[in-house]
Amino acid sequence: MKRKSIKILTYVALAISIALAAYYFFRTQSLKNKVESSNEELAQILENVEKQQQILSIDSILIEGDYSAALKAYEKQLEGVNDEEAEAIRKRIRLVQSLMYEPQTKVESDTDSVTLAYIDSLEQSTRIATPEEIRQYDSLSFALRKVKVQVNNLQRQLRQKSFGQYITFKSSKGSTVHYVGQVKEGKANGTGVALLKTGSRYEGEWKNNQRHGEGAFYWPDGEYYKGEYRNDKRHGEGTYYWPNGEKFVGQWANDGRNGRGIFYGADGDVVASGIWKDDELVEVDEK
Structure with a gap:
């Protein structure tokens, strides 16, 4: 058992x-x-x-x-x-x-x-x-x-x-714009790159097909601007560069130098500084 x-x-x-x-x-x-x-x-x-x-x-x-x-x-x-x-x-x-x-x-x-x-x-x-x-x-x-x-x-x-949408439209100045980037409601809104028929290009932020926010604009002759935009125009703080090494650093409004700014020569020395209005120096800083 x-x-x-x-x-x-x-x-x-x-x-x-x-x-x-x-x-x-x-x-x-x-x-x-x-x-x-x-x-x-x-x-x-x-x-x-x-x-x-x-x-x-x-x-x-x-x-x-x-x-x-x-x-x-x-x-x-x-x-x-x-x-x-x-x-x-x-x-x-x-x-x-x-x-x-x-x-x-x-x-x-x-x-x-x-x-x-x-x-x-x-x-x-x-x-x-x-x-x-x-x-x-x-x-x-x-x-x-x-x-x-x-x-x-x-x-x-x-x-x-990389695979942003591609659209074309007319800029505020009438130039044809080829745009690749973020699109909302059929318009450039967000971050994107634009190539203009004139040969220029813009890289940065957009709002309703207009440059708005931080961005950089490059011209075919080598000049370029890096800074703030508002309603498709340079507005706020920004720097404009020339091919010969000169540059302007300061405030902008309505696409022109307006406010305090400094103009530097090709060697980096200060050429002029003070208050600017409509691209002209109206008040020079005392040295």
Whole structure:
């Protein structure tokens, strides 16, 4: 009778061991599949981010005025992209083509290699995972989900910066404006870059198709202004630079020097300082 009880207990223990082994085996396989799926999704996301970074670098070439190089680079990017990305690139190509044929006049997270090696070794193995290994898989799966969220956020930020909308409109002075950037209610609102038919360009903040906020304006002859704008005109604090090295630092209103300011020569010495009105020095500071 005693032997029979021991035999029954042995069978029960064996059945429980088999059941536990089967549970851990299927649990392990399920977690492996989730990790593999997360790795594939993460790789795809990182690939998309890399594509958008490439587009952003080509945008810089366009802004610098090298239209031919920008056009070739955009056309190359059309290979192997989805419809949404292709349409964003085609808009840029149309912008470059319009600029090339118009006359110009002056007016975060890397995957740990040790962890990857550990995963590979587990995938090669047919042994049943221990509870500790199950917890490690759960921890890794959570880490991958966290990385994916972070990369998705980066992807969205890059899309807003690099794949901004493209619109055209007339400036307050009647010049055709080609704009790439943030758009609200069909108008330039937020941050964006504008290329004018005159050959000039503006980089900065916009409000209802007008330069408004911080920005920088560049003329084809090398002069440029960096500072504040209001209602499409230089207004507030800003600096105007000339190609020969001269510059004016001070206050602006209605597109002209109005208020206190200092004019520097090419050598950096002060040439004139005081109060300005409508671009003229009306009150000189005493030395």
